[in-house]
Amino acid sequence: MDFRTQVITPGGTSRLAADALLLLVAGDSLPPGLDEPLAQALTEAIAQGDLSLKPGKLAYLRQVPGVKSPRVAVVVLREGSAKAVKAAALAGLGLLKGLGIKHLAVQIAGTDTVVAAQAEALANAVGEWAYAYSHTKPSATEAPPLNKLSLLVASKAEAKAADEGLARGAAIADGVALARELANRPGNHCTPTMLADEARKMARANGLKIEVLDRKQIEALGMGSFLAVAQGSAEAPRFIVMHYQGAAKTQPPLVLVGKGITFDSGGISLKPGEGMDEMKFDMGGAASVVGTLRAVAALKPKLNLIGVVAACENMPGGRALKPGDVITSLSGQTIEVLNTDAEGRLVLCDALTYVERFKPAAVVDIATLTGACVVALGAVRSGMFSADDGLAAELLAAGDAALDTCWRMPVDDDYDEGLKSNFADMANIAGRAGGAITAAMFLKRFTAKLRWAHLDIAGTAWKSGAAKGSTGRPVGLLTHWVLAQAQAK
Ligand code: BES
Ligand code: MN
Ligand code: ZN
Numbered sequence: 001m002d003f004r005t006q007v008i009t010p011g012g013t014s015r016l017a018a019d020a021l022l023l024l025v026a027g028d029s030l031p032p033g034l035d036e037p038l039a040q041a042l043t044e045a046i047a048q049g050d051l052s053l054k055p056g057k058l059a060y061l062r063q064v065p066g067v068k069s070p071r072v073a074v075v076v077l078r079e080g081s082a083k084a085v086k087a088a089a090l091a092g093l094g095l096l097k098g099l100g101i102k103h104l105a106v107q108i109a110g111t112d113t114v115v116a117a118q119a120e121a122l123a124n125a126v127g128e129w130a131y132a133y134s135h136t137k138p139s140a141t142e143a144p145p146l147n148k149l150s151l152l153v154a155s156k157a158e159a160k161a162a163d164e165g166l167a168r169g170a171a172i173a174d175g176v177a178l179a180r181e182l183a184n185r186p187g188n189h190c191t192p193t194m195l196a197d198e199a200r201k202m203a204r205a206n207g208l209k210i211e212v213l214d215r216k217q218i219e220a221l222g223m224g225s226f227l228a229v230a231q232g233s234a235e236a237p238r239f240i241v242m243h244y245q246g247a248a249k250t251q252p253p254l255v256l257v258g259k260g261i262t263f264d265s266g267g268i269s270l271k272p273g274e275g276m277d278e279m280k281f282d283m284g285g286a287a288s289v290v291g292t293l294r295a296v297a298a299l300k301p302k303l304n305l306i307g308v309v310a311a312c313e314n315m316p317g318g319r320a321l322k323p324g325d326v327i328t329s330l331s332g333q334t335i336e337v338l339n340t341d342a343e344g345r346l347v348l349c350d351a352l353t354y355v356e357r358f359k360p361a362a363v364v365d366i367a368t369l370t371g372a373c374v375v376a377l378g379a380v381r382s383g384m385f386s387a388d389d390g391l392a393a394e395l396l397a398a399g400d401a402a403l404d405t406c407w408r409m410p411v412d413d414d415y416d417e418g419l420k421s422n423f424a425d426m427a428n429i430a431g432r433a434g435g436a437i438t439a440a441m442f443l444k445r446f447t448a449k450l451r452w453a454h455l456d457i458a459g460t461a462w463k464s465g466a467a468k469g470s471t472g473r474p475v476g477l478l479t480h481w482v483l484a485q486a487q488a489k
Helices: 036-047 082-094 116-130 156-184 192-205 215-221 224-230 276-299 344-358 371-377 389-402 413-419 435-444 475-488
Strands: 002-007 020-026 058-062 071-077 103-109 148-153 209-213 238-245 254-264 304-314 326-328 334-336 362-367 382-385 406-409 452-456
Touching: 002 116, 002 156, 020 082, 036 058, 036 071, 071 082, 082 116, 103 116, 116 148, 116 156, 148 156, 156 192, 156 276, 156 475, 192 209, 192 238, 192 254, 192 276, 192 304, 209 215, 215 224, 224 304, 224 326, 224 344, 238 276, 254 276, 254 344, 254 475, 276 304, 276 362, 276 475, 304 344, 344 362, 344 435, 362 389, 362 475, 371 382, 371 435, 382 389, 382 435, 389 406, 389 452, 389 475, 406 435, 413 435, 435 452
Parallel strands: 002 148, 020 071, 020 103, 103 148, 254 304, 254 362, 362 452, 382 406
Antiparallel strands: 058 071, 209 238, 238 304, 326 334, 382 452
């Protein structure tokens, strides 16, 4: 998508011929920076009761005299924060759905100056609005897609900040769209093999190196825990490693590890039927890793980043892992599997051991890991777990900056108690209480050599109900974290 800023002189907004103009206005009186024809139209709309200058109020105006763009959507901003801009933009864009808008112009009026964070939030909103799933429902895309976004600003200085924000926002929006697309695809259209093929496509298109390991190679490495989950399915597993190199090879990389369960039936510890379809989203962590690599490849920060995805199905086939089985992980630690539905940690633990070889500066794993995390934090913030205060602070800040927030949860050693087993080094589940934390404690046993954090995105990776679909989270958080690490050097 072509996202650009245009410096406008007075009268420029109304002279621009876009398919639609989105006008975000702040304040309880009409801002002075508005073109005369727009100011007049708004004054009239207010007088007629079609609009009031209260936060969140909307109006849709057609064929405003003196305005070249045939459609004008007006939204009253609560204030000038990036969060408010995103919410207002999404509300305004809602009025423009399905109209075949190819060129959208946006003006933010009544806030001090347009800053990078506002421009980024706007690009995010536009990307979110423009995405449509069509892989198995081609009829869902009737309208031609948006191909141009112009953000109108008043000066060169504003344009510079806005361009920077739009570039970041556009790259993140593309990464989010890719993550959403992969996660939305049904399990039979996104098998581990297909997921690896899509990762390969992304890597090729962005000049990234990629390796895809098949079952034999995974066996040769000794990933007994990952393979134990994969063995119940007829679908072959894939272990995907993507490399972005933006600095000298000797510089320790950041590493992202994604849970890639392309369908989680629960295995022999079978899940109930209701809502089981949503377990196609159980590769949301993997999708966010692929999406983040895409965003980072576009933004080219000066650091090295490796994305790792452990992809398989969790199925109750004749060879499936059984409750009580003891398996040996890549680390050599043995695991008593008390519940085959706690499979995410079984694939992640081997991936975490695998990435030790990269001597990473930091490792973040991303997983739709526990229903307990949904109970704890709902759909607003992702769960974040780390014993490293510095890394935890970085991730919290990245989430805030990206409007893709997380919340730190505890990892005290006392929580490890419940993982003890009489038959192996550990069990794969503890009691019901604190389930998101004990899952993190399980992973922690495999990260002694790493500067590590875990993101549980079970509540944030997708939406249920009428708006069922992937959110693409936490691509924004991860991309911001990666960019901030490049800045910090
Ligand atoms: N993929 C699920 C977690 C999940 C459940 C995410 C519901 C989103 C919504 C994971 O593999 C799982 O099944 N976890 C179990 C763990 C339990 C057996 C200890 C869970 O949360 O019930
Ligand atoms: Mn499960
Ligand atoms: Zn799962």
